[in-house]
Amino acid sequence: MSPVEQSVAGLLDAARGGNQAAMGRLITLIERGGAPGRAVSRASFPGSGAGYTVGLTGPPGAGKSTLVSRLIEAVRAQDQAVAVLAVDPSSPFSGGAILGDRVRMDEHASDPAVFIRSMASRGELGGLARAVPEALRLLDAVGFPWLLLETVGVGQIELDVARAADSVIVVLTPGAGDDVQTVKAGVMEIADIFVINKADRDGADDVRRSIRNMLRGGAQRQPGWTPPVLSTVASEGIGTDALLAAIASHQAWLTESGKLEEARATRLWQEVDSILVAAAQRRARDRCLQPDALRLRERVADRHVDPASAADLLLGDDGRHELTSRGSAA
Amino acid sequence: MIDARVLIAKPGLDGHDRGAKLVARALRDAGFEVIYSGIRQTPELIATVAAQEDVDVVGLSILSGAHVALTGKTIAALDAAGVTDVSVVVGGTIPSRDVPKLLELGAAAVFPTGSDLSAMVEAIAALPSHARAEAG
Numbered sequence: 001m002s003p004v005e006q007s008v009a010g011l012l013d014a015a016r017g018g019n020q021a022a023m024g025r026l027i028t029l030i031e032r033g034g035a036p037g038r039a040v041s042r043a044s045f046p047g048s049g050a051g052y053t054v055g056l057t058g059p060p061g062a063g064k065s066t067l068v069s070r071l072i073e074a075v076r077a078q079d080q081a082v083a084v085l086a087v088d089p090s091s092p093f094s095g096g097a098i099l100g101d102r103v104r105m106d107e108h109a110s111d112p113a114v115f116i117r118s119m120a121s122r123g124e125l126g127g128l129a130r131a132v133p134e135a136l137r138l139l140d141a142v143g144f145p146w147l148l149l150e151t152v153g154v155g156q157i158e159l160d161v162a163r164a165a166d167s168v169i170v171v172l173t174p175g176a177g178d179d180v181q182t183v184k185a186g187v188m189e190i191a192d193i194f195v196i197n198k199a200d201r202d203g204a205d206d207v208r209r210s211i212r213n214m215l216r217g218g219a220q221r222q223p224g225w226t227p228p229v230l231s232t233v234a235s236e237g238i239g240t241d242a243l244l245a246a247i248a249s250h251q252a253w254l255t256e257s258g259k260l261e262e263a264r265a266t267r268l269w270q271e272v273d274s275i276l277v278a279a280a281q282r283r284a285r286d287r288c289l290q291p292d293a294l295r296l297r298e299r300v301a302d303r304h305v306d307p308a309s310a311a312d313l314l315l316g317d318d319g320r321h322e323l324t325s326r327g328s329a330a
Numbered sequence: 331m332i333d334a335r336v337l338i339a340k341p342g343l344d345g346h347d348r349g350a351k352l353v354a355r356a357l358r359d360a361g362f363e364v365i366y367s368g369i370r371q372t373p374e375l376i377a378t379v380a381a382q383e384d385v386d387v388v389g390l391s392i393l394s395g396a397h398v399a400l401t402g403k404t405i406a407a408l409d410a411a412g413v414t415d416v417s418v419v420v421g422g423t424i425p426s427r428d429v430p431k432l433l434e435l436g437a438a439a440v441f442p443t444g445s446d447l448s449a450m451v452e453a454i455a456a457l458p459s460h461a462r463a464e465a466g
Contacts, residue, residue: 021412024384028460032333096358101403102379109375117382120363 008039012159013141020115023142027117030134041134047141048172054146054247055165056189057153061198062171064150065104066234073237074244075146081113082146083139085132087161089152089199090120097121101150115139119232123196130278145324153187160274162190162265167250168221169193169243172211174203191227198233212250221261225253289315332461336362337385339376341367341404344394347461349443353389353421353450360451373400380416386459392422393443398431405436417457421445 001009012023026044026054026141054071056064068084075082086101099118108114120133136147140161151161155169162168170191211229221227232239232283252261287293293314299305305313338354340347347369356363367379380388386407392400401420408416420432421441428438440455441450 019412020378021381023382024382028384031356067436090363091358092361094361097363098358098366099363100366106368108365109378110372115382118363118365286399 002039004036004041008036008043009164012043014041014285015138018112020112023115023139024117026138027135030138031119031122031131032321037134040138044138048137049140051145051147052138053140053149053165053167053250055149055151055162055168056171057151057162057168058171060152062154062173063102063234064171067171067195067197067232067243068101068148068150068235069105069108070232070237070240071244072105072114073273074240076108076111076113078146081115081143082148083115083117083142083144084148084150085119085135085139087115087119087121087132087149087151090122115144118201123156125186130271130275132161133267136164146295153168163270166194166254167247169195169247170199171195173198174201175205190221192221192225192250193243194227194229195239195243195301196229196231199232200233200282204231212286215310222259224259225250298302334362334386334387334399335365335378335383335385336382336387336389337365337367338389338391339367339371339379340391340404341369341371341373341400342392342394344368345369345424346393347391347402348394349421350389350391353391353447356447356451357454360455362454373407374411376377377411377413380398380408380413381411384460387438387454387457388416388418389454390418390420390422392424395423396421397422397424398428398435401437401465404420415460417456419457421450445446453454 006025011022011026015026026040029040031037056068058064065086068086072082072084084105086099086105088097088099088101090097097120100119102109102116103117105116108118117135119135122131132149136149139147149161149165155161169189170187170193171231172194176195194211196204208229208231215226230239230242232243234240251260254263288297296305296310298311300307302311332383336357337352338357340350351366354366357364363384365383367376371379376388376390388404390401390404393398397420401418405418408414408418417437417438417443419439420437422443424432424442425439428443429442432440439453441453447463
C-alpha cells in the first residue's frame with residue numbers, strides 16, 4: 001500500500017468506528033479529487049450498496065431542510081443511523097458559498113448517530129456530479145443505512161445530482177405562482193414522490209391538480225410506479241410518517257421487481273459516462289489553446305477553412321496538419 | 331476561488347447574529363465556503379460541526395462578554411473531538427486587555443468589534459488550509 005492508501009485505510013477504519021472527524025476528512029479528500037480522492041473511492045466502493053439513498057430537491061424556500069430534519073427524526077425513532085449531504089449552489093461570481101441548511105437540522109447536531117455535511121456545488125462542469133455520488137458511497141461504506149441528499153432543484157446540475165438517489169422526492173409549495181411550471185423541465189422525469197409542503201397554505205389543491213395533470217401526460221421516472229402526491233407541514237411535523245411510509249413502499253417496489261439493482265447499475269455507468277464527457281471537454285479546450293489550433297482559428301475566421309473541416313483536423317491523429325492552400329491539408 | 335471552508339458559530343447564549351452574518355457574506359464574496367451553524371451553540375456542538383464539515387477555520391462570534399471562557403471551552407472541545415488542524419479566530423465585543431488571553435488560549439487571531447472587514451477576510455485567507463497542505 002502506498003502512504004496515501006495507508007492513510008485512507010486508517011481514516012476509513014476510524015470512520016467505521018464512528019469517528020466523525022475521519023468521515024469529514026474522507027469527504028474532503030473526495031471533493032478535492034486527485035490521487036487521494038481516487039484512493040478513497042477505490043477503498044470505499046466495494047463496501048457500498050447496503051445503504052438506501054433518498055434525494056430531496058425542489059425550489060428554494062420549499063422547506064426541504066426542515067423536511068429533512070423531520071425525516072431524520074423519524075429514522076432515528078426506528079433506531080437507525082442516518083447521514084445527510086446538503087448541497088447549495090456556489091456563487092458564480094466569487095466561487096464562494098454560504099451553506100446554512102444545517103441550521104434547520106440543528107436539533108440532531110448532538111446525536112452521534114447522525115452525520116451532516118454541507119457541500120457547495122463549486123460550479124465546475126461535472127465536479128458536483130462526481131463528488132456527490134462518491135461521498136454518498138463513502139458514507140454508505142462507513143455503515144449508514146440511510147443516506148439523505150438535499151439539493152436545490154434550479155439547474156441541470158442539481159437535477160443530475162438528484163438522480164443519484166434511489167428514491168427522489170420533489171418538494172413544492174402552494175402559492176408560489178408558477179411553481180410547478182418553472183420546475184417542470186426535468187422534474188417530472190426524476191420524481192418518485194411529490195410532496196406539497198406548507199400544505200396548510202392557500203393554493204395547495206392547485207399544485208396537486210397541476211402535478212396530477214402532468215402525470216397524466218405520461219412522463220415518469222419509472223414505468224410501473226405512479227408517484228404519490230403527499231401533503232406535509234414540515235414546520236409542525238405533519239405528514240412525516242406518511243412520507244416515510246411512501247419511501248418504504250417505493251423501496252419495496254424497487255426491490256421486489258429487481259429494478260433497484262438495475263437502476264443502480266445504470267446510474268453507476270452514467271457516472272463513468274459523465275466523467276468521460278467532462279474529461280473530453282477539458283481536453284478539447286486545452287487542444288484549442290495550442291499554437292497550431294490558434295493558427296487554424298484564424299484561418300476559420302478568414303474563411304479559408306470551414307468549422308467542420310477545422311474540427312476534423314483537430315480530431316486527427318497528430319493534429320499538426322498545417323493548411324497550405326484554401327481548404328486542403330498538408 | 332480559495333477552496334477553504336470556514337465555520338461561523340455563536341457559542342453561548344447571545345443571539346445577536348447580524349455581525350456574524352455580515353462576516354459570513356464577506357467571506358463568501360471572497361471565495362470561501364462558509365458553514366453557518368447558528369446561534370446558541372455549545373462548544374461541543376461547534377466541535378461536532380467542525381469535525382463533520384472538516385473546516386479549516388472556526389470563527390467564533392461572541393457579543394456576551396464570555397469570550398475567554400467560551401473560547402477556552404471550544405478549543406478544548408475541538409481537541410476532544412479529534413479536530414486538530416483547525417485555526418480558531420474570535421470576533422465580538424472583546425476589550426483589548428483580553429486579546430493576549432485569547433491568543434494564549436490558542437486563538438490564531440482576534441477581531442474586536444470595529445475591526446476592518448476586508449482586513450479580517452485577508453487575515454483569515456492567510457491562515458493554513460487543508461487544500462494547501464500536503465494531501466492525505
